Amino acid sequence: MAEESQHVISVVTDDDQYKEKFKKSHHVAFYRRQMHSPNRKHRALLDTMVLTERGARFDLLEPDTQTRLLLLISPCKNDTVRILIDELQPIKARYRVPDVLTDEPQCEQLRVETQTGDAVTLSWSSGCHQVRVRSFPFQLEILCEDDVTLTFNAKEKLWFETLQDRPRSTSHSSETPEEPTASLWKETFRHFEDIKANGPSSIGADFCLHGFSHVYGLPEHADSLQLRDTRDGEPYRLYNLDVFAYELNSRFGLYGSVPLLVAHKLDRTVGIFWLNASETFVNINYSSSEDQEEQTPPAKRRRMRPHTDVHWLSESGVIDCVVLLGPGPQQLFSQYAQLTGHQALPPLFALGYHQCRWNYDSEADVKAVDCGFDLHNIPYDVIWLDIEHTDGKRYFTWDKVHFPNPTGLQRHLERKKRKLVIINDPHIKFDPEWSLFCEARDGGHFVKDREGQLYQGSCWPGKSCYLDFSSAATRAWYSRCFSLEKYKGSTPSLFVWNDMNEPSVFDGPEQTMPKDAVHYGGWEHRELHNLYGFYQHMATVEGLITRSGGSQRPFVLSRSFFAGSQRLGAVWTGDNVANWEYLKISIPMLLSISVTGVVFCGADVGGFVKDPDPELLVRWYQAAALQPFFRGHSANVTKRREPWLFGEEVTAAIRTAIQQRYCLLPYWYTLFHKAHTTGLPPIRPLWVDFSTEQSTFAVDNQYMIGGALLARPVTEPGVQEVTVLLPGCAEIWYNVHSAEAHNGGRTLSLPVTLDTVPVFQRGGSVVCRSTGSGSCTDEMQRLPLSITVALNSQGVAEGELYLDDGHSFSYRDSKAFCLCRFSLMSGRLLCRSASDEGVFDCNTIVSSVTVLGVKSKPSAVTVHASGSKDSSAVFHYTDxxxxxxxxxxxxxxxxxWDIQITD
Incomplete structure (x- = not known):
């Protein structure tokens, strides 16, 4: 184990040093300024209103300072409203987040409904939505069907620090009366000094969500699914950081940030997307009707209803936010996907099981592990190599002693239809003798420090420079590094893992890059910090696509992410710990990430650091097999934990979990196609599918896999029984293991053993499975399918199956795919094409159909296939x-084809 890795592990596991490394909100100057200063009242100058193709423009005036801002309100065609506030006449341009939105939203033409001296009401389209701008104090109300759904600046927390020329002396400048000596142009934390080239430039705004008492999103945090009221502690922080063995039940920002908040109530789902990549805090205050009654005169109490106040505070940039109006969860997911992109359709192998460790020591070690899976009849698709596979932590190289023939290793795996993933981090070893370092330096591809010199920080190789992925030229150069000609020892079956890309800097403030480092275009790092990993992910994906000539889908895992990362690939929850609480928290963490669009997500099976006991390891495999990204991973200070090292009982349980995952892959792949085309997440909270059942709103220990399966992983040690909420009073739920039917609208106590995890199929659904797992997805694809039809109370069911070649872009470029729909009604099961576009000729067959909920034994079952005569089928009925x-x-x-079931 490398000396520097020993150092990092020892430091981050020391609680006192660990807590001192990172900031709390009171350490952050712009947060203190906004929270401690009195509210600034703004006036909307209604006589400045101009209606344009982009919406309605207004001037905003802050009377005390006479500062003027520009307000642009843009209703869009997909039932969203964009609110943009910038300086009216800035001394220079402020940073606006590029590359995250897939396109500029198409605006609706506004019309004036009513106007007085105090307010103007604007409407568009059918008139079911309206925007009302109140002059003083300035407020912006969004109305849905004449009901005020959301108010912008309800609490008058609008804050906008305009850019200034640097004064000759800043010693007299103060942030607040409480901090008379604090400089607006310089900030210190521990021994780190942050020089602000543009001075104070923070922004903030508040929203009132009327009638809402449940909000979600804002990943990444190790916290509950429903966001908590922040009056009792820290705000939610969005600031991508390398936080080893992160604290649980915390609002502290971790590896990724998605500034999307989703609110849900019985009759509506809305979202607020805050498009800002600088350090951001979010405060949430829930107010019940009882709370309001205490402060409200009796005459007004009848009109009061619960609401949630949300206060966003960012260090820099402009106020650029989009309100998503739903009205339901599915519409909201679609609206957000139209803004920031749909989930990339992954290659099928990426949905299989991945085996990783820091580090597999050599080519012989890799081959031995690969062989172990075959010997123990456990399927897997990908084996991974961490940093030790390189020549001295130089990425795009190989350790010549331990990996002398990387091409041969990849071909050995490829003969078994398996893949290799290697790590590739954003730091480049400072080595003037290394050609890649020199090429990056001479091409201007590194981030600079505030003095204009190469920024240097410490990471795994020691002294390192960091690639400036915000530059399109740097991204293009980096992408070319993945070509087979340039990346010696690579093959088309090599895929990539972007780690440490928050970015992680061992000797930097909060173990990341200083905010006053300088990127392409002169932008400070503070402006785009949360975009850094997103940009590396983007460049890596483009490199793999280009490597294949544009024909093959890439697979790239990234630790850091932002809004839009779903277009690129997969993410995971970072350096977790092998204990039961981390297993338990992984479920709400993944649900939170999923509801914000990044749906290809997972957590390290077994925990990255420390050693899991056998029961914990089994339960983690069972849970992760029912989540989108499925990878076992561990640190090099842990004991080896390949699935066959814990005795036959444990091996058998893990084997079963992985095999069941492979059998369910046709369903998972169909769900990812759904996400790719509609934005609907494969795993989602119960309230998404049961949006009018308040009992589901705070549940985060179970979830839906698509619309058909409900999973309740076991996350407690030694339990022999768990409780499962089965929603929907009119629903029927079938235990997938026993086929036993249960009525919905109840909480069920279910006995469990180490071999079982509760999964239920919803009545009215159809689920397709493979009849076996094979040794990898390639073998699984060639096996027949079995179909499980679960009848609802009306004896009806339907579902879909998506198929393509599993690896290329032919599904997109030449419509080479098959989408078929299965529907059963009146005892007749039909298989029909669900798409007029797709044409995909494959030999996949259905070998069996199981129907759950059949009330009596049929007298006959008849099969009719197109072009064939009707035939009687072999069937068995279990009464x-x-x-x-x-x-x-x-x-x-x-x-x-169709199957007729005759009573």
């Missing part, structure tokens, strides 16, 4: 659970 199994079928999924 005790109402299960009908039709077997010995040979029905191609790309053909029309």
């Amino acid at each position: 005790s659970c109402g299960q009908l199994t039709v077997s010995s079928l040979n029905l191609r999924v790309v053909m029309d």
